[in-house]
Amino acid sequence: MKFKNRRGFTVVELLVYLAVIIGILMINLMLIKVVEAGNPSERIFWNSFDSAWNRMIMNAKAEDIYYRVSIRDTDVTFYPMYARRHAGPIRSEHIKVPSSMHVRSIKTLTATDDGFTAPTTVIWLDQEGHVKYDQKIQMGWSGYRVEKR
Incomplete structure (x- = not known):
């Protein structure tokens, strides 16, 4: 066949x-x-920022202190500012910003002992100057939200 x-x-x-x-x-x-x-260094930066933010919240509630957060191109610094009382020295924290990103403009925030801060948007740029992240910081202990573009 x-x-x-x-x-x-x-x-x-x-x-x-x-x-x-x-x-x-x-x-x-x-x-x-x-x-x-x-970029793994950016992931490490955001994890470190989140840890420092959470420590700031816990210290502010426990010790009745407020914080000043300074966001610059090279680093982010959490400065404890003593309000009513303090149990002992609380160190400031510095987080290095990776070289693959920088902030559009320097920001300084004040988070009171009850967690309130003025709503702020921090714009993070890549090396070419394009918007990479929008970080929206909200009032109260609700914290912040990061949106990648």
Whole structure:
């Protein structure tokens, strides 16, 4: 029995075709994950900022003190300012800003012992001057929110 001229794919050819397509999709997904991971020094900076912010909140509530937060190109500093009483010295904290980003304008915030500060937006730029992050600091202990652009 002879087969006539076949037009189409065999099962093996379809499986190979699907394997190639799936391989290309997997490579693209891995590349997207790498790009989204971003700069590790920036992740470390945001984790350090979050830790310092939470320590500021706990110290302010426990010790009845307020804080001055200075945000500059090179560093972010949390300065404790004694209000009513203090149990002992609380050190200021300095967090180094990674070289891949800088702040558009220097900001100084004051967080009172009850957590209130003026609502502020800090704009972080990349090395080329494009907006990289919007950091919105809100009143009360609700804290801040960072949005990546």
